Amino acid sequence: MLQKTAQTFLSLCLIAVCSLLSACNDKAENDQHTDLRTQLKIDEVHKEASGWPRTLMTSKGPVTLDKPPKRIVSTSISITGTLLAIGAPLVGTGATIPNTNISDDDGFFTQWGELARSRGVKSLYQTEHNAEAVIQANPDLIIISATGGDSALKLYDQLKDIAPTAVINYGDKSWMELAQELGNFIGLESNASSLVNEFDKQIEQFKANALLPPQPTTAVVYYQDGTGANIWTPESAQGQLLTKLGFSLATIPDSVRGDISMGKRNDIVIASGERFPDAITGNTLLLFAAEPPQESVVKENTYLAETSPVRLNSIYAVGNDTFRLDYYSSSNLIKRLTKLFAKDDR
Structure with missing residues (x-):
């Protein structure tokens, strides 16, 4: 009887130890997953x-x-x-x-x-x-x-x-x-992945069939009152897409940086007032969130009379829907740029 009781006690101890080990393993696994999650980089x-x-x-x-x-x-x-x-x-x-x-x-x-x-x-x-x-x-x-x-x-x-x-x-x-x-x-x-692959084909087709205007390019959202613009940076969605399409983005001088009235952002530099002409360092000016009639308005802006895009007559509006780029507006942008800069039309 004592032997049977001892065997039962031993069995219960083994079950308890196994349960404890299993719980420890589960906790360790959960802790490992928690560690993995907290060690991720932003956007990962x-x-x-x-x-x-x-x-x-x-x-x-x-x-x-x-x-x-x-x-x-x-x-x-x-x-x-x-x-x-x-x-x-x-x-x-x-x-x-x-x-x-x-x-x-x-x-x-x-x-x-x-x-x-x-x-x-x-x-x-x-x-x-x-x-x-x-x-x-x-x-x-x-x-x-x-x-x-x-x-x-x-x-x-x-x-x-x-x-x-x-x-x-x-x-x-x-x-x-x-x-x-x-x-x-x-x-x-x-x-x-399928969407990006399809869009990459649009990019390659553009590069194969386009003759770009004078480079480098300054890409902006022009203020309606003519006093300035938001300049797209290489980090912006607009800047990244233009680079993929073969455009060279003009350098934005440090002298025009510093306005953070819209918060600290990597995608735009605000250039207004006296700093506005200094920000237009490209030979071509692309007007985002704008239609073709805006081109003549910019050309007639006396602030910009001495800038290269005005002197070279190289100013192009690329559509109202380009203020925020997604798949649909980006595809529309490529179609407009293709029409503007197709080799056969120049």
């Missing part, structure tokens, strides 16, 4: 071998999804176009002022507004961020832009308790990089 995605969960490191810390999201809300109209392009399950988006030269009745950007409606995407609010509207959309993932006029950062603390909320900076990357980041995070990496 970590996914388990099985595919899920996935963690994106953001400026606000790691955001983890246990499964593919089904109801995404974008509070950033600038990011919405890229989400649409990779086929994300978008149910709602923040919008801009309706019926402008870049927006339609719903406040959607014109380059993708019709597509958004066909997919049932709702305009949750226009310009003024509305947390209640986001909550009512019942999202399982919320996207907020880190910078720009469409940033809803002020709502972050309120929204992060509603659903996983990812703060993403679109100002320091091309839409292609943004598409791959988003695709990796929400499980649409194959869609993102």
